[in-house]
Amino acid sequence: QVQLVESGGGLVQAGGSLRLSCAASGSIFSFNIMGWYRQAPGKQRELVAVIGSGDTTTYADSVKDRFTISRDNAGNTVYLQMNSLKPEDTAVYYCNRKQYGRVYWGQGTQVTVSS
Secondary structure (H helix, E strand, C coil), rough: EEEEEEECCCCECCCCCEEEEEEEEEECCCCCCEEEEECCCCCCCEEEEEEEECCCCCCCCCCCEEEEEECCCCCCCEEEEECCCCHHHEEEEEEEEEEECCEEEECCCCEEEEE
């Protein structure tokens, strides 16, 4: 089993920045993909950004050039630096980890961007 603990959400004004963190523990393996998804009220959960074991990254078009995903050297903590935040970025952000065919989710952290 894998546990994912997120932190760093909160309330920020439009144009501001936040940094989310997600620490993985438990039965973790070096080959994995970690990422962030978000779900706004009344909408489906969507991909924000993911990073693979080789540090390859993928971003949603809506966050490119504003958000940056990274991970620590051990590969077990992933970060999401969010700059130039917009009200439409308001959502619950979920950490996600995929390894050996299994998918794990964090509990979610609320990000609210006021206009």
